[in-house]
Amino acid sequence: MKNRHLNNLFLFAIPLAVFLGFATMARSQGWFRTGINMGQATVRLAVPDFGARSTDPKLVNLTKVFNQVLWNDMINSGIVVVVSKSLYPVSAPQEPQNVDFNAWSNPPASAQMLAFGYTEIRNNSLVVTARLFDVQSPKNPGVLAKRYVADLNELSARDAAHRFANEIIQTLGGGIPGINLTKIAYVSNQTGHTEIWVMDYDGFNPHRITNYPNLNLTPRWSPDNSQIAFTSYASGKPQIYLHSLLTNRRISFPSYPGLNTTPSWSPDGKRIAFCSSMSGTPEIYVSDSNGMHLQRLTFGPGVNISPVWNPKTGNEISFVSDRSGAPQIYIINSDGTNLRRLITAGGDAEAPSWSPNGLFMAFSWSVRETGHWDIYVIEIATGRIVQLTQNAGRNEHPTWAPDGRHIVFESTRTGRRQIWTMLADGSTPKQLTTKGSNWNPNWSN
Amino acid sequence: MGAATFPVVDHHDSLRGALVASIIFHVAITLGSLGYTLWGSRLGKGWGQSLNKGRAIHVKAVASLPGVPLPMPKFTTPNTVKVESPGLYKNEPVPKPPPDLVTQKIPKFKEAVKAPPKKVLKNPRIEKEKVEPPPNAVPYGQGGQPQMSYSSVTTASGESGIAIGQDNFGDRFGWYVQAVRNRVSSNWLLSTISPNLLNAPRVYVQFDINRNGSISNVKVTQSSGIPEVDRSALRAVLASSPLAPLPADYSGGKVSVEFYFDLKR
Numbered sequence: 001m002k003n004r005h006l007n008n009l010f011l012f013a014i015p016l017a018v019f020l021g022f023a024t025m026a027r028s029q030g031w032f033r034t035g036i037n038m039g040q041a042t043v044r045l046a047v048p049d050f051g052a053r054s055t056d057p058k059l060v061n062l063t064k065v066f067n068q069v070l071w072n073d074m075i076n077s078g079i080v081v082v083v084s085k086s087l088y089p090v091s092a093p094q095e096p097q098n099v100d101f102n103a104w105s106n107p108p109a110s111a112q113m114l115a116f117g118y119t120e121i122r123n124n125s126l127v128v129t130a131r132l133f134d135v136q137s138p139k140n141p142g143v144l145a146k147r148y149v150a151d152l153n154e155l156s157a158r159d160a161a162h163r164f165a166n167e168i169i170q171t172l173g174g175g176i177p178g179i180n181l182t183k184i185a186y187v188s189n190q191t192g193h194t195e196i197w198v199m200d201y202d203g204f205n206p207h208r209i210t211n212y213p214n215l216n217l218t219p220r221w222s223p224d225n226s227q228i229a230f231t232s233y234a235s236g237k238p239q240i241y242l243h244s245l246l247t248n249r250r251i252s253f254p255s256y257p258g259l260n261t262t263p264s265w266s267p268d269g270k271r272i273a274f275c276s277s278m279s280g281t282p283e284i285y286v287s288d289s290n291g292m293h294l295q296r297l298t299f300g301p302g303v304n305i306s307p308v309w310n311p312k313t314g315n316e317i318s319f320v321s322d323r324s325g326a327p328q329i330y331i332i333n334s335d336g337t338n339l340r341r342l343i344t345a346g347g348d349a350e351a352p353s354w355s356p357n358g359l360f361m362a363f364s365w366s367v368r369e370t371g372h373w374d375i376y377v378i379e380i381a382t383g384r385i386v387q388l389t390q391n392a393g394r395n396e397h398p399t400w401a402p403d404g405r406h407i408v409f410e411s412t413r414t415g416r417r418q419i420w421t422m423l424a425d426g427s428t429p430k431q432l433t434t435k436g437s438n439w440n441p442n443w444s445n
Numbered sequence: 446m447g448a449a450t451f452p453v454v455d456h457h458d459s460l461r462g463a464l465v466a467s468i469i470f471h472v473a474i475t476l477g478s479l480g481y482t483l484w485g486s487r488l489g490k491g492w493g494q495s496l497n498k499g500r501a502i503h504v505k506a507v508a509s510l511p512g513v514p515l516p517m518p519k520f521t522t523p524n525t526v527k528v529e530s531p532g533l534y535k536n537e538p539v540p541k542p543p544p545d546l547v548t549q550k551i552p553k554f555k556e557a558v559k560a561p562p563k564k565v566l567k568n569p570r571i572e573k574e575k576v577e578p579p580p581n582a583v584p585y586g587q588g589g590q591p592q593m594s595y596s597s598v599t600t601a602s603g604e605s606g607i608a609i610g611q612d613n614f615g616d617r618f619g620w621y622v623q624a625v626r627n628r629v630s631s632n633w634l635l636s637t638i639s640p641n642l643l644n645a646p647r648v649y650v651q652f653d654i655n656r657n658g659s660i661s662n663v664k665v666t667q668s669s670g671i672p673e674v675d676r677s678a679l680r681a682v683l684a685s686s687p688l689a690p691l692p693a694d695y696s697g698g699k700v701s702v703e704f705y706f707d708l709k710r
Contacts, residue, residue: 112620136619137616137619139617142694144693145693170689171624171689172620173627174631174689175628175658381637
């Protein structure tokens with residue numbers, strides 16, 4: 001790749017030199033050509049610790065937090081290989097002129113990208129100057145240069161680190177925004193009651209957002225992240241509740257007769273699909289987000305539950321039905337037509353979750369032969385199924401992160417049910433919760 | 446007229462003068478050609494160099510690409526499926542205008558007999574100033590891709606005139622090219638191509654990346670000959686929009702990209 005471009009340069013060095021004047025005129029049109037199968041897929045990124053400009057203990061502590069969060073975000077990103085710190089040169093640069101390009105780009109570090117910078121306290125706020133350099137092209141190394149001003153507390157320092165990590169991921173990942181500022185809603189019983197909780201994507205800052213008696217289950221973020229829909233047994237029987245995170249209050253939603261559970265937002269946030277037994281058997285219904293304009297979608301025998309919208313088109317709804325005996329995943333158009341079964345193999349398949357691009361579906365499946373509950377992903381167009389977890393307790397309820405690279409799920413591999421995340425290929429599982437039992441996670445948008 | 450003596454040609458006239466002249470002439474030619482062979486090439490231009498230096502050669506800035514042509518992948522059976530696109534070089538035939546259906550009206554008497562139009566008096570000695578269009582003027586309604594004329598650039602190699610627009614983007618921002626390649630190739634799904642197709646000729650797709658990372662002007666510049674492979678390549682590019690914004694150091698408004706796809710299972 002590099003050599004070819006060098007060859008290009010030599011071939012055209014003479015005409016380029018002669019027509020430099022024209023070149024500057026025609027600069028508005030740049031060119032590059034590339035293709036697949038050219039090797040070296042992942043970027044090697046070095047993230048040395050940012051240095052504090054003073055020995056103020058407050059600044060030193062916040063810098064430590066910043067470094068730790070940035071490091072973890074890059075490890076979790078799934079698009080870069082973070083070079084181990086033991087391979088770094090002795091001194092970490094803080095300013096562009098101090099970068100030793102040879103030391104970073106040659107073995108043992110062999111890095112392509114270098115994230116560096118420093119922190120300082122100015123006007124009683126934390127100022128982080130952060131840069132990303134392409135150390136393999138010393139002539140034109142600058143990729144990113146950012147300055148973040150944060151309050152002098154841990155949350156703000158974490159926020160600054162998350163934002164810089166998001167910038168790096170969006171730049172090196174080809175435009176998909178990073179997920180470091182997203183949150184995960186889940187169900188936890190660590191206070192004794194089963195309530196809805198929300199935490200950062202890396203498990204930091206878990207906090208309870210509901211306070212109702214009895215059970216509160218199946219939280220689902222609205223597409224604009226301003227509301228959470230969930231199932232509450234507060235009134236004695238399961239009902240759909242909406243909770244606004246802006247006002248921290250409940251938003252009214254009609255209480256239909258019978259069992260009402262598993263709400264799910266349409267991608268435009270205007271409709272809600274849910275399961276209701278108002279007409280006898282549990283069926284899939286669709287209504288406006290205020291509960292009006294009710295429409296029944298399924299008329300099948302047995303239980304129809306857990307609807308999810310296709311987030312890309314909004315034209316399809318996947319749900320679980322036991323009309324064939326065991327619970328299986330079906331897809332129906334959002335107007336109630338074109339019902340089909342997704343997985344033709346046997347066993348119990350539950351908890352479908354579309355990937356953000358609408359091409360894949362993650363679900364939990366207990367294959368009849370083994371009986372183990374594991375996370376699988378199916379490519380909807382071809383029916384090809386990939387197993388993501390194996391020999392690790394009971395794994396259920398996967399949902400996708402908005403970048404389509406991560407999946408959050410619940411697992412009993414450490415004993416009780418806990419929230420875990422992993423990359424969408426099943427690698428790098430990471431436990432987020434430890435207190436009590438935690439289950440039914442949902443990733444914000 | 447008397448019997449004048451007929452001038453007799455002297456048959457013993459010597460040919461020496463002509464012979465010497467001829468020998469000198471031939472030696473001169475031989476020496477001349479030898480000399481030209483030895484030194485002439487250093488004086489003039491070498492083989493393959495254009496003689497029309499200074500004359501404008503029109504090169505479209507976007508139509509083709511500079512650089513070393515990449516080897517085509519080997520494939521076993523060149524498929525001869527009909528190509529959907531007829532190619533970019535063909536113009537569609539201009540539809541014929543419908544025939545005029547206006548019937549001639551019978552003129553009324555008073556309108557038919559009209560006074561001859563008045564003559565406009567002109568002074569032939571006052572000449573109007575002729576306004577010449579500037580050399581870079583584009584005729585009205587015939588804009589589009591700018592045709593830039595570069596002189597003598599084409600002498601060094603066949604297409605180097607196009608290199609002017611290149612601005613060595615890939616050399617300066619290799620990381621951006623790499624990010625684009627990773628994103629697009631991760632969106633090229635084999636499930637969009639029928640599984641019994643094992644390999645295909647290379648597809649070239651061309652598109653622009655705008656300042657904010659959005660993709661526009663996507664087109665197949667060289668088809669693989671298999672429509673579904675072309676279509677899957679287009680899908681991969683379109684699914685990658687928006688890409689990361691263009692590098693902050695880059696001054697241009699957009700970048701043109703040629704991307705090729707090799708199908709090998």
